[in-house]
Amino acid sequence: MVTVSEALDIEKIQNKIADDIDLKFGKNTESGKATELWIRLSNGKFLVILDDLWKEWNDDEDLRKIGIPLVKDEKGCKIILTTRNYNVCQHMECEETVQVKVLEDDEAWTLFEMNAGLKKADSRVIGEAKKIAKECKGLPLAIVTLAKALKGKALDRWKDARKKLERSGLMEIPSIQTEREKNAYISLKISYEHLKDKMSQTCFLLCALYPEDDSINVEDLVQYAWEMRIQVLEVIDHLKDSCLLEDEDVGSY
Numbered sequence: 001m002v003t004v005s006e007a008l009d010i011e012k013i014q015n016k017i018a019d020d021i022d023l024k025f026g027k028n029t030e031s032g033k034a035t036e037l038w039i040r041l042s043n044g045k046f047l048v049i050l051d052d053l054w055k056e057w058n059d060d061e062d063l064r065k066i067g068i069p070l071v072k073d074e075k076g077c078k079i080i081l082t083t084r085n086y087n088v089c090q091h092m093e094c095e096e097t098v099q100v101k102v103l104e105d106d107e108a109w110t111l112f113e114m115n116a117g118l119k120k121a122d123s124r125v126i127g128e129a130k131k132i133a134k135e136c137k138g139l140p141l142a143i144v145t146l147a148k149a150l151k152g153k154a155l156d157r158w159k160d161a162r163k164k165l166e167r168s169g170l171m172e173i174p175s176i177q178t179e180r181e182k183n184a185y186i187s188l189k190i191s192y193e194h195l196k197d198k199m200s201q202t203c204f205l206l207c208a209l210y211p212e213d214d215s216i217n218v219e220d221l222v223q224y225a226w227e228m229r230i231q232v233l234e235v236i237d238h239l240k241d242s243c244l245l246e247d248e249d250v251g252s253y
Helices: 010-020 030-042 057-065 086-091 105-116 123-135 140-150 155-167 179-193 198-208 219-226 226-241
Strands: 002-005 049-051 078-083
Touching: 010 030, 010 057, 030 057, 030 078, 078 086, 105 123, 105 140, 123 140, 123 155, 140 155, 198 219, 198 226
Parallel strands: 002 049, 049 078
Antiparallel strands: none
């Protein structure tokens, strides 16, 4: 599986696929790598998952640039793509389109309760938590992020988060189009506000400057945030616990 993201990086996609199939490139150019990938993939069955496509591709042309054969026979070769834009599926003439639905209310609550550690919580906290879980509109990202941000917090913090979700002015941001997108955005903002100190917030904002789906090297963070170098690792752990950063390779996030 390779993440595509909004800014298409052909070399990054080529390198990820090559790494997954244990292919060592003999060429350094984009076209050379594409040829090597094409030859390897054409000689057997394969499944390529293109995650998070934002824009329509010209099937044959763009796949050929990367080195992915558009196989139309019965060899069992498949290409799966994920996207937030249904028009991408239509433009690329997908044989089958599967819409991933949001969680049902009971599923959403189970996920929220598990991540917020509410098994032995005060009944008033649970009451607020159920309202917050419902405001997440079944979005796993919003549910997990908010639940971990509020875990172990006092009742007043829960009430404050619930009120912000119900009346947030972020709902009016034009670039956030659907109600689900707005709600996920609000959830992330509230989680950011619940970070334990200014240093954690600063470190998160620094990470947010990186391109989407880019790997963030810890040593780079230490260099950019030199004055807080001693506490960078502790801050990163806190951001991971709050579901605002994810592990990637060793030393990267």
